[in-house]
Amino acid sequence: MKHLFIILYIVIIVACNNTGQPVGRQQGSAASYKTTGSIERADPLLDSLIDKDAKAEIIADGFEWCEGPVWVESQKMLLFSDVPRDTIYKWTEEKGKEVYLTPSGYTDSIPRGGEMGSNGLALDKDDHLVLCQCGNRQIAIMDAPFDKPAPKYIGLAKQYNGKKFNSPNDVIVSRQGDIFFTDPPYGLETQSDNDPKKEMPWNGIYKVKTNGEVILLVDSIPRPNGIAFLPGEKQLIIACSDPAKPNWYLYDVKGDSLLNGRIFYSTSNEKEGLKGLPDGLKVDSKGIIYGSGPGGIWIFNSQAKLLGKIKLDEAASNVALSADEKTLYITNDMQVLRVKLRK
Numbered sequence: 001m002k003h004l005f006i007i008l009y010i011v012i013i014v015a016c017n018n019t020g021q022p023v024g025r026q027q028g029s030a031a032s033y034k035t036t037g038s039i040e041r042a043d044p045l046l047d048s049l050i051d052k053d054a055k056a057e058i059i060a061d062g063f064e065w066c067e068g069p070v071w072v073e074s075q076k077m078l079l080f081s082d083v084p085r086d087t088i089y090k091w092t093e094e095k096g097k098e099v100y101l102t103p104s105g106y107t108d109s110i111p112r113g114g115e116m117g118s119n120g121l122a123l124d125k126d127d128h129l130v131l132c133q134c135g136n137r138q139i140a141i142m143d144a145p146f147d148k149p150a151p152k153y154i155g156l157a158k159q160y161n162g163k164k165f166n167s168p169n170d171v172i173v174s175r176q177g178d179i180f181f182t183d184p185p186y187g188l189e190t191q192s193d194n195d196p197k198k199e200m201p202w203n204g205i206y207k208v209k210t211n212g213e214v215i216l217l218v219d220s221i222p223r224p225n226g227i228a229f230l231p232g233e234k235q236l237i238i239a240c241s242d243p244a245k246p247n248w249y250l251y252d253v254k255g256d257s258l259l260n261g262r263i264f265y266s267t268s269n270e271k272e273g274l275k276g277l278p279d280g281l282k283v284d285s286k287g288i289i290y291g292s293g294p295g296g297i298w299i300f301n302s303q304a305k306l307l308g309k310i311k312l313d314e315a316a317s318n319v320a321l322s323a324d325e326k327t328l329y330i331t332n333d334m335q336v337l338r339v340k341l342r343k
Contacts, residue, residue, distance in 0.1 A: 033057035036337065037296060037312040046299065046308035049288060051342055056310060060089070060097040061335035068120040068132065068170065068280070069320035069329050069336070075146050078320065078329050079121055080336060081105075083134065083187075086117035088149075091336060101142070101149045105187075106135020114189035120170035120280070120318070125177045130156075132168035134187025139168050139179060139208060157181075157208045160216060163199040165206075170226050170280055170318070174233055179208040180217075182224035182238065205238060207256060217258045221249060226280035226318065229253075230302055231287050237264055239278035239291060246270075246277050248291060250304075265304050270294045275333075280318025284325045292316040297330060310339060 035055035041047070066089075069080040078091040079100060090100040106116035116135030124130050129142040131153070139157040144150040156179065159165065167187025172180050184203045188195040193203070202219035205227070209215065218224070218238070226239035236258060238249045246267045251258035267278060274295035281291035287302030296312035297319060314333035321328060330337040 033059055033338075036332075036335075037310055040309040040311050041307075042309070043305065043307045045301070049299065049307070049341055050310075050339065054339055054341075056312065056330065056332075056337040056339050058335050059329075059338045060091050062097075063089070063334050063336075065115070065317070065333065066331040066336055067317045068118065069318055069331050070121040070123060070129075071320050071322050071329065072123065072129075072146060073323040074127065078336070079129070080320075080329075080331055081118040081121060083115045083117040083119055086135065088118055088121070097336075101151060103135075103151050104131065105133040107151065107153065108136070112189060114191065115167075115187050119168070119187065120181070122171045122173050122179075124173050124179070125175070130171055130173060130179065132171050132181060134167040134169075137165045137167055137187070139171060139181055156212070157206070157214050160200070160204075160206065160214050164197075166198055166200055166203060169224070172227055172229060174229070177210045180227055180236070181206055181208070182227050184223050184225060184241070205258070209256075215256050217256075218251070218261065220261070221245075225278065226291065228281050228283045228289070230283055231285060237281060237283070237289065237291075239281055241277040241279055243277060246294070248278050248281070265298075265300060265306070267294050267298075275313070276315035276317075279316065280331075282319050282321050284321055290319045290321070290328060292318055292330075297328075312337075 037056040063082045064084040067081045067083050086103045088101040088104045089097050091097050104118035118131045120132040122130040131140050133140050138155045140153040140155050143152040143154050166183045166185045169182045169184050182205050204216050205218040205224050207215045221240050223240050223242035225241040228237050236251045236253055240247050248264040250264040252260045276294050279292035283289050289300040291298045297310040299307045317331045319330050326341050328339045
């Protein structure tokens, strides 16, 4: 009997200590997380965006390479891709990180290498999950409701002029429902232009119209990556992750064309040793741009004035904004960060 009481006591103690805290949360506090990085101010306007005492909180970690975050307001959840693991995770304040969907990017039965999972994620005008599928080499939507996710996909764009895409990387949806996406070679097995399965002679930016027509918009950016509209959707910013041309480019949107392409901002003069290149980005309703770049997140106004940076030790791949634009989420290599903004 004495032994039975001892066993029951141990079970109770273990249960009381099993708090189910999300990964990254500090022990002993249900509301605090470990932090990383620092805020670097380049202009006083940054003080109206981020509190001078703000920290980047590590809200989830343990990933291989996380990417493509999107906030789903109807579910109060953040979705993001772990590309090498072919998995989408979700994060909520209540439960932390959870596996949400797998496989997320490759559904063929033929074994292959490389980064096969989903990358960029977005929501269409009907609130479907839109995925850049590296392994399937297509833009697709999940054919399942958000609260019952399933690896069932409808391909929206699979090829251009009879040739397969390289590996769709990042995606946005216009107010009219047109889809714009970038197509570098990073999801191919060798991640290079010399991959034997690469069918396109370029790395392009494409538009998928609501009638399914696919239009090549730009074929001159060597490594197109992140993509975002400025407010009004009359201008489009595209990140280039080529080390030889580490720039953000700005284009005017005219119907089914992108015109007057020019450098919005270049990081070519940055000191060596910083991790990361221009990658994913988001723009808020006031035209403030949050872009992944060397050394962390670069923050600009719509006139390309650098306001400051969220400096990080590991490479940042992309960002997402909450619906009220009071929270910035960052996919940061093996971890996901949260920065609270001032609005």
